[in-house]
Amino acid sequence: SLYPHSLRNIDELCASIVRSHRETSQYRVEELQALRWKLFSREEIQAYQSKSVDEMWQHCAVRLTDAVQYVVEFAKHIPGFRMLSQNDQIALLKTGSMEVVLVRMSRFFNTENNTVFFDGKFAGGEVFKSLACGDLITAVFDFAHGMCALKLTEHQIALFSALVLINTDRPSLEDRSRVQRVQRSVELGLTHILRRDNQESLMHKLYQRMAVLRSLCSLHMEKLRWFSQRYPLTAHSLFPPLYKELFA
Numbered sequence: 001s002l003y004p005h006s007l008r009n010i011d012e013l014c015a016s017i018v019r020s021h022r023e024t025s026q027y028r029v030e031e032l033q034a035l036r037w038k039l040f041s042r043e044e045i046q047a048y049q050s051k052s053v054d055e056m057w058q059h060c061a062v063r064l065t066d067a068v069q070y071v072v073e074f075a076k077h078i079p080g081f082r083m084l085s086q087n088d089q090i091a092l093l094k095t096g097s098m099e100v101v102l103v104r105m106s107r108f109f110n111t112e113n114n115t116v117f118f119d120g121k122f123a124g125g126e127v128f129k130s131l132a133c134g135d136l137i138t139a140v141f142d143f144a145h146g147m148c149a150l151k152l153t154e155h156q157i158a159l160f161s162a163l164v165l166i167n168t169d170r171p172s173l174e175d176r177s178r179v180q181r182v183q184r185s186v187e188l189g190l191t192h193i194l195r196r197d198n199q200e201s202l203m204h205k206l207y208q209r210m211a212v213l214r215s216l217c218s219l220h221m222e223k224l225r226w227f228s229q230r231y232p233l234t235a236h237s238l239f240p241p242l243y244k245e246l247f248a
Ligand SMILES: CNC(=O)[C@@H]1CCCN1C(=O)c1ccc(Cl)c(COc2cccc3c(C(F)(F)F)cc(C)nc23)c1Cl
Pocket: 057, 059, 060, 061, 063, 064, 067, 098, 101, 102, 104, 105, 108, 116, 117, 118, 119, 128, 131, 136, 137, 140, 219, 220, 221, 223, 224
């Protein structure tokens, strides 16, 4: 059958993905709503801008690695994901985990003042200047704007995140047809949720967002390579083993 044996129907599939998203999303949207006008002072912004490139990368990588760990937890509760081989699970997470981190970041974005939740407050792009990656940060902010414009519900973000992860185009998959079965059941879940919300028109927009995500993440990998070549010691010591496993 289309669904892994453990699931009797599409509602159960959606419920388990939504529950897993809620339990692994680090911050609830309501929590961040309360903080949305907590901005960094001029002095705090200057402190970030006077960090060296590798200090600021170090500062961000710790948070990104943390976020990636939560996405790994999320993936484990997607029905069928754990039935895949270890290698296929790693292959999907290798590229998909940063894409889901990006989707989740857009939940922490305030489009009114173009700031994103970072280190406990909302930061504008200028806070990340010392990363020496203006194009990456601009792309991250632009992507977040695009996601916010869709006004997705948490349920829709949960199913979309699962679909971003279970992607059969990933290179080096051992058992593509098995990944295809899981992908199809998640697609059914997303269309089910969109139909229930009477927003089927969102589907093609979400596929467009996935295409943007792919291009954005290849920029990330290029930046990560640049950084680890430029600062091999920091990159080597800095990124915890999981990160190295996923991005090395
Ligand atoms: C609540 N906060 C959050 O959710 C985000 C996601 C995880 C932790 N986190 C932040 O604190 C955060 C919020 C906004 C921004 Cl712009 C940043 C800085 O983002 C990055 C700086 C360096 C490299 C980044 C790379 C690269 F290149 F490594 F792949 C890729 C991504 C996507 N973001 C990078 C960060 Cl680290």
